[in-house]
Structure formats: structure tokens, C-alpha cells
Amino acid sequence: MIQVEGLRKSFGDKAVLNGLDLEINRGESMVVIGGSGSGKSVLLKHIIRVLRPDAGRVLIDGQDIDELDEHGLHDLRRRMGMLFQGAALFDSMCVWENVGFSLRQHTSLKSSEIRDIASEKLRMVGLSGIEDVMPADLSGGMRKRVGLARAIATEPECILYDEPTTGLDPIMADVINDLILSLREKLRVTSVTITHDMTSALKIADRIAMLYEGKIIEVGTPDEIRNTSSPVVSQFVAGRAEGPIRVEGGYT
């Protein structure tokens, strides 16, 4: 469904993505792992064209998304949902208005109907009775779940998760993992997750891809990744400070 071919992106003098290739099949759960600053978020933002490549292409159902006109882009984005790392809820609106945002923008549904749909989506992520709360009054885990409800409000075919478990306690992180799995079951969506949380990656992935130095250096099932022969990948999976991966600052 999604093909990334030779993707390159630099910010200033720093090359973040350096000819990245990745193919994601319809209905699968692909998890991209990599260190902080390895360009995982940059990759995700290219898939929904919030960022545009310096070179290379992103194809969705065979269509180069960089060539889409305004209408095409609009349709593409309605078919995709994204959960941001900090949830990126609109803090001027209450929870149900956040969840119903794209319905209000793109349909002629009445407020009461949008509210009902928003409540239903909130129930799908295990929340109820918080429709009128403002985002600033929610805990981190709740914000993420509201963000997820907002991402699935238009029933997308593909959901992108930017570090879904980062900053959460281990139990809440597992709640989010279960949600990602159950949404995949219920909605039959393709999901692309970027994370550095190996527990989460191994639990939710059909396949895992490792991003290192601007390229995908290995793709495989969770078992293959766990038993990898690559020193870089095994260092990351085991979480060792010693190894071929140099620790340095960079872009996320």
C-alpha cells in the first residue's frame, strides 16, 4: 500500500534521511525502530506529506503523493489518521470538538450528531464521560487516547503512530499497545508506528524495520529482529550503550 523509494531529506547541512526504502503492505502493522534523532518522525511526516522530500518518492496505492493537487491531497489525508507524540490536541477546544474536528470541517453533520460520533470513537479507545473536558485537564495517557479517537474519527484506512507509548507508565503503555492491536482488528487498518520502545514494537508489529543513519538497514518479523545477526540492530534491541551505534545529538 505504501512504498517509500530513495527518500532523502536534509535540514540545513544535516542529512536526516539518506535514500530510505521501505514497503508497507495493506493491513499490516509496520513498526520502524531507531534511536532518538534518527529521523523516524521525519519519515512518518513524509508519508502524510506534512514534509516533502528533497529526493525520492512516497507512493500510496501507486500514486506519488508529491504530485497530488489540493483535492488529491485532501482525499489522501481523509484516508489516513495520525497520532502525534504529544497528542497535539487543539487546546482551544474541548474533547468532543477535538475528536469531531474533521467531521465539522468536512461534513454538514449537526453538532449533536458530531458529538454522538465523537462519543462512540471515545468509547472505542476506552474513554467515556469526558466529552466536555478541556485537553489541558487530561493526563498524558488520556490525551493520547483522545488523539487516537480523533485520528480514527473519519474511519481511515491507515493510521500513523508517532511514539505512541513514549512518556507513559508501563501499564498505560500496554493499554495503548492493546488499543493499537484492537483497532487493527476492528477497523482492518494498515498501521505504521515509529518507536524506540522495544517492548511495544515486539508486541504490535507484524514486521519491524530498523532506521539507522538515514536508511532502513534491516526489515523482518519480530522473531527475526530479535535473533538478528546485525550488530547495530542487536545493540538497539538489547539496549546496550556499547556497540557500533554512536550516541550523538540530531533531529527527531
Add this chain to the structure above:
Amino acid sequence: MGVDATTPAILRPVERFGAVLMRPLGLAGGLILMFWSTLRLTFSPPYNVRNFLRQMVEVGVNSLPVVLITAAFTGAVLALQSYIGFKRFGAEGLVGSVVALSMTRELGPVLTGLIVSGRAGAAMAAELGTMRVTEQIDALETLATNPIQYLVVPRFLSGLLMLPALTVFSDAVGILGGYFVSTRILGANPTLYLRRTWDFLNITDIYHGLYKAFFFGGAIALISCYHGYHSEGGAAGVGRATTRAVVMSSMAVLISDYFLSSWLFQ
């Protein structure tokens, strides 16, 4: 935009000059592009009426108290100072005309512009800046909503409309302030003072002031939104964007004021 270490020494000054030149040019280009997409998106659906009304309240209604107080005292001090000056050559009778002309042609629009840059302009830059650094602007895009259309268009339009409206109030209250000081404190004859005010005031003076206000309103909103929209680097970045927005939109008001005045005089 630093200086490349591999550049031959002889070319370094040229490179520095280019680097210095890039910033204002980039800013001008960015502003023009944002202005163009704002105009284009103003006339295409969906129309965000709710956001527009909210911004009208924010820019217009909420700025009104400060605008009124500033205008009243400016009119008052103007009457006081011109009285002191004019008395030296026996022209006290012209105070009313001076206050009316200065307020409508110049001080009404300019002071209102400066107040709106400081209040509403700063708020626009800070709000958009926060939305940028917390990825809310990216989130708008992923929800198939054009952030320029959703955020910038309502702010731009309310600046355009509310600044002239505020200026009308500012003109009226400034003239009243001058009237009050002249008649109650400086002992001018109220009837004579009012006649002096109206005799020398043309409707075109008021229009000229309002044209300026219209331009200022658009410029302030566009500059403030631009800086907020392109802010980066967390809370400190939002702070920098806000400062830049206020400084640059105040400068834009004062500088364009001269050129608009010289153009409107013809």
C-alpha cells in the same frame, strides 16, 4: 546561514554579504507567499465563520478599552500642548482644528495600530507559535484542513475590518478629550471650539485615516501570523517569534504610515 569554511578567503566578504541579504529577502518572500495564499483561501470554502467571529472579538472588542483610554489622553495632551504653543502667537482659536486633524489623519490610526500590534499581534504570534511547536498545525494538516485557511484567514480579515472600526472610536474619543481639556480647563468657548473643529475637518481626512487603518490591520495580522506560523524551538522560540511579531508590525505601522500619508496627500 553560516560562512562555509571551504570558501577562498577573498570571497568571504561576498558570502557574508549574501548571508546577511538572505534573511530580509526570505522574510519578504515568505510574507508575500502567505499573503497570496491568504487571499486565495479567503474566497474558497469551507468558511470558518466561528473562528472569524472569535477573532473579531479578540482584535476589536477586547482592544477597545485600551484604544479609548489612549485616544482620550492623546486628544487631551494634544489640546494642552498646542494651546501652550499657539498662545505665543495668539492662535489659540486653532486648537480645535489641530486636534481634529491630527487625530483623524494621523494619531487615531497610528496609535490604534500600535496598540493592536502589541495586544492582538502578540496574541496571534504566541498562539500560532504554540500550535506550531506542539504540532497542532501539523495535526490540522493531517485532518485535511489547510492551516492557513483555518488560522490565518480569520485573523487577517478581522485585522482588516476591526482596525478601521477601532480607529473611528479613537478619532471620536480623541476629539472629545481635546474638547474637554480646552473648554473645561483652558477656558475655550465650547461653541467656538466645536465650530473650529468642524470647519477645518473634511470627510476626506477621516477617510484617509481609515484607509491607513485598513492597511495597518492587514499588515499587523499577516506579520504576526507569519512569525507565529514559522516559529521553532519550543517555548523560547515562541517568545522570540512574539517579540519579532510585535517589533516588526509596529515598525511596519510607523514606516508605512509615512508612505501612505505622502501618497494620500496627492
